[in-house]
Structures are given as C-alpha cells and as structure tokens.
Amino acid sequence: MWLPEDAEIMRGNVVIGSQMLGAWAAGPGRHSLTCARRLPPGGPPLLPASPRTLPEMPTFSCWGLPAALLALLCCPGSGENAFEVHVWPERLLVELRGSREVNCSTSCARPEAGGLETTLTKTLLAQQPRWRQYLVLNISQDTGLLCHFTCSGKYLSKALNVSVYQPPKQVVLKLQPAWVAVGKSFTIECRVPAVAPLESLTLTLLRGQETLYNETFERATPAPQEATATFNSTAHWEYGHSNFSCQAELDLRSRGGGVFRSASEPQVLEVYEPMQDNQLVIIVTVVSVLLFLFVTSVLLCFVFGQHWHQKRTGAYGVRAAWRRLPRAYRSQSA
Numbered sequence: 001m002w003l004p005e006d007a008e009i010m011r012g013n014v015v016i017g018s019q020m021l022g023a024w025a026a027g028p029g030r031h032s033l034t035c036a037r038r039l040p041p042g043g044p045p046l047l048p049a050s051p052r053t054l055p056e057m058p059t060f061s062c063w064g065l066p067a068a069l070l071a072l073l074c075c076p077g078s079g080e081n082a083f084e085v086h087v088w089p090e091r092l093l094v095e096l097r098g099s100r101e102v103n104c105s106t107s108c109a110r111p112e113a114g115g116l117e118t119t120l121t122k123t124l125l126a127q128q129p130r131w132r133q134y135l136v137l138n139i140s141q142d143t144g145l146l147c148h149f150t151c152s153g154k155y156l157s158k159a160l161n162v163s164v165y166q167p168p169k170q171v172v173l174k175l176q177p178a179w180v181a182v183g184k185s186f187t188i189e190c191r192v193p194a195v196a197p198l199e200s201l202t203l204t205l206l207r208g209q210e211t212l213y214n215e216t217f218e219r220a221t222p223a224p225q226e227a228t229a230t231f232n233s234t235a236h237w238e239y240g241h242s243n244f245s246c247q248a249e250l251d252l253r254s255r256g257g258g259v260f261r262s263a264s265e266p267q268v269l270e271v272y273e274p275m276q277d278n279q280l281v282i283i284v285t286v287v288s289v290l291l292f293l294f295v296t297s298v299l300l301c302f303v304f305g306q307h308w309h310q311k312r313t314g315a316y317g318v319r320a321a322w323r324r325l326p327r328a329y330r331s332q333s334a
Contacts, residue, residue: 083108085158087147091256092162094139096196096224102160105131108151117146117157139164142222163255166196166224168248173264175244180235181274188212188231190246190264194224200255203229204247207239240271 088103104116107130114132116122121137136145142164148157176187190203203215215229229246243266250260 083111083149083151083154083156085147085149085156087145087158087160089256090160092145092160093252093255093257094162094164096140096164096166098139099135099137100139101125102134102136102145102147103131104134104147104149106149106151106156108149110151112150112153114147114149117148119143136162164196164222165200165250165252165255165257165260166194167250167260168192168195168201168227168262171246171248171262171264173244173246173267175267175269178267179270179272181272182235182237183274185232185234186269188233188244188246190215190229190248192227192248192262195227195248195250196222196224198225198227200251201227202249202251203227204249205229205231206245206247208242235269235271237271237273239269243268 084107086105086107088105092100092102094100102116104114106114109130111129116132116134118136120139120143123135123137125133125135127133132147139162143162145160145162146157147160148155150156170193172191172193174189174191176189180186188205190205192201192203195201197219198217199219201217204211205213205215212233213229213231215227217227227248245266246264248262252258252260
C-alpha cells in the first residue's frame with residue numbers, strides 16, 4: 001500500500017504520522033512511530049469500517065511535501081529550461097560624461113549566448129560562461145541598457161535604466177539695486193548656470209539663517225539647464241546689517257544617489273534713510289547760494305584786478321610803452 005509521506009492515518013484516538021507507515025509493514029515487535037497526536041475526546045469514531053479500507057484522510061493533515069511534488073509534476077518546464085538574468089547595479093546614476101561598470105549574469109549553467117545591448121560606447125572587461133563585465137563610457141544622457149542571455153534556445157533579458165545628473169557647482173546671487181532706501185523694493189536673483197535633473201533641484205534664498213523663498217522646478221529636458229529664482233522684497237533698516245545668500249540643493253535619493261549642495265557668496269544690501277522733502281529743498285537752496293557767492297567773488301576779483309592793473313599801466317599797453325621810450329627815438333620815428 002502506498003501513501004504520501006505526510007499522510008496521517010487515524011487509529012483510535014491517536015493520529016499516526018506518515019513516518020510510522022513502516023510499522024504496518026514491519027509487523028509486530030517493530031516500532032516506526034515517530035509522531036502522534038491525541039485527538040480531543042468525544043469525537044467521531046476513527047476506525048475504518050473494514051481493516052482493508054484506507055481511512056479517510058483528515059483535513060488537518062500535513063501536505064507540505066506532497067504539495068511541492070505536485071508543483072514539480074505540474075510544471076515540467078521548470079527544470080533546466082527555467083533560468084534568470086541579473087544586472088548589477090540595479091539602478092545606475094552617473095554624473096554627466098561619466099563612466100560606470102555594469103555586470104550581466106545568469107543562472108543558466110551553460111548559456112549559449114549573452115551580452116549587453118546599448119547605444120553607448122562599451123568595453124568588455126572580463127567574462128565567464130555565466131557572466132560578463134562591461135565598462136560603459138561617456139554617458140551624456142538618460143538611456144537604457146539591456147542584459148540578455150540565451151539558454152537552451154530560450155532568450156531572456158533584463159533592462160537597466162541609466163540616469164545622468166549634473167551637480168550645482170556654481171551659484172550666483174545678485175541684489176538689484178545694491179543701494180536702496182528704507183521702504184523701497186529690491187530684487188534678489190539666484191542663478192545656477194547648469195544643473196540636471198532640474199526637477200530634483202531646490203533653490204533657497206536666505207537672509208542670514210532665515211529662509212525668504214524656496215523655488216522648485218517642473219520636469220524638463222534631461223540635459224543640464226540654467227535655473228533661476230527671483231524674489232522681490234521691501235527694504236527694512238535691519239536688512240543693512242544682514243548677509244543675503246542662495247543655496248542650491250540637488251536631491252537624488254529617489255534615484256539611488258545622494259544630496260548635493262552648493263551656496264553662493266554672501267551679499268550685503270546697503271540701506272539708507274530717505275530724506276524729507278523740506279530738508280532736500282533747504283540743502284539745494286544752501287548749495288545754490290554758496291555757488292552763487294563763489295561765482296560772484298571770482299568775478300569781483302577779476303574786475304578789481306583789471307582795474308588796478310589799468311591804473312598802473314594806463315588804458316592801453318601800447319601808449320604806456322610809447323611813453324617809456326626816450327624822446328630821441330620818438331622824434332626820429334615822427
């Protein structure tokens with residue numbers, strides 16, 4: 001009589017496991033009982049109606065091994081034809097123009113073919129029947145790689161997505177205007193020349209340690225782009241004693257990378273108190289009077305100087321020179 005190894009035969013109030021089946025065949029004097037469970041009293045009779053009739057299997061039997069054997073019987077193709085393809089790393093994040101190593105492997109013992117498909121430049125570094133190691137060069141944009149193997153005529157592949165990033169290496173802050181009166185508006189502009197991916201970037205405008213404004217960006221082209229954040233504010237007197245700066249943060253943790261931060265050089269805003277209108281009129285008037293007095297004094301000095309000079313030399317310089325000539329020379333010329 002054949003029974004599954006995990007089958008349980010009920011006898012009296014004791015459930016006998018499948019490993020005690022040898023006790024039936026071994027006869028008296030030999031004991032193969034390895035596990036037994038006593039059922040609660042008051043249950044239905046468990047002896048079969050006939051000793052030749054196999055008792056009905058209970059629903060609480062242990063069917064672990066028979067279930068596994070049944071799965072193997074139902075899946076005849078899960079033997080040597082079933083295999084897997086693996087790629088490492090599972091996610092690839094590369095700085096612009098960078099290069100990375102990629103490993104392709106398979107669980108097939110004797111693959112017929114295998115490799116890495118890509119539009120980028122690649123170099124085979126090492127290989128064995130079940131794996132290949134490549135160096136992918138000059139990665140300049142988001143792309144995809146494909147590891148593939150053929151085993152017993154069956155082709156299987158696995159894709160790897162490659163993401164390219166450009167960290168914010170330069171952050172430029174500009175205050176417009178840099179000299180402003182209290183109560184007047186001014187503009188803070190932060191600019192990052194080239195960064196990617198743009199949707200992972202956050203620009204933060206700061207006054208000292210206080211956050212004034214945060215700027216995030218929508219998804220754009222994968223190529224590095226310029227990012228700009230602009231914030232308009234009103235000047236206060238205490239702003240003249242504070243440093244303004246801009247911080248750029250590129251968060252790549254969702255892509256399997258880290259966080260890149262860069263900050264601008266601090267800028268100081270020159271703030272002054274605006275003058276009242278009457279004070280301005282007074283200042284303009286005083287300056288005008290002083291200028292008029294200065295010009296008048298210069299003209300008077302010039303006039304009095306000329307008058308004094310004429311008294312000494314006469315009305316005309318030629319007549320004064322004629323008078324200084326000796327009389328003999330004057331008679332000859334006459």
